[in-house]
Amino acid sequence: MTDPPIMVGHRCVTCKRVAFPPDPYGCEKCGSPASTFEHWDLEARGSVQAVATVHRHHRPTPVTPFMVGVIELVGGPVVKAIVVGGGVVVGSAVEGFLVPDEEDDDGNVMVDLRFRVVQ
Ligand SMILES: [Zn+2]
Numbered sequence: 001m002t003d004p005p006i007m008v009g010h011r012c013v014t015c016k017r018v019a020f021p022p023d024p025y026g027c028e029k030c031g032s033p034a035s036t037f038e039h040w041d042l043e044a045r046g047s048v049q050a051v052a053t054v055h056r057h058h059r060p061t062p063v064t065p066f067m068v069g070v071i072e073l074v075g076g077p078v079v080k081a082i083v084v085g086g087g088v089v090v091g092s093a094v095e096g097f098l099v100p101d102e103e104d105d106d107g108n109v110m111v112d113l114r115f116r117v118v119q
Contacts, residue, residue, distance in 0.1 A: 004044040004095040005113065009077060010037035018042070020077040044096025044113060046073040051088050061102070069094065071115060082114045092117045 009020035015030040018040055026033050050070040057064050062082060069083040071094055083094060094115040101112040 003097065005098055007042040007044055009040045009042050011040040012036070013038055018076045020073065020079060042073050042075040042077065044115070046071045046094060048083065048088060048090055048092040048094055049078065050090060051083065069115060083116065084114055085116045087117050094118060
């Protein structure tokens with residue numbers, strides 16, 4: 001695995017809009033069909049646009065309280081993800097990392113993308 005991980009998105013060949021996750025129905029900006037998209041790697045780096053602390057959650061993990069950030073990736077798309085560690089404020093530079101999560105029905109360990117503040 002790379003550090004920070006690479007997120008696989010796409011770029012619209014017509015209008016150059018970069019999206020993550022890939023949109024199977026076509027470009028949200030110009031309407032070009034998904035068949036015209038090109039593969040686009042995005043580094044899991046960005047800046048926090050908003051942050052909230054979750055105190056109640058419907059699953060046992062992650063353990064509450066935890067923070068969820070709205071993160072604008074360097075490549076343009078905006079994602080929501082858990083941000084760990086202290087010092088998380090709007091404008092914080094963050095990078096992603098992968099952590100083992102629960103197993104699927106076949107015993108494969110899934111991974112979860114989380115972010116942490118970087119200097
Ligand atoms: Zn487009």
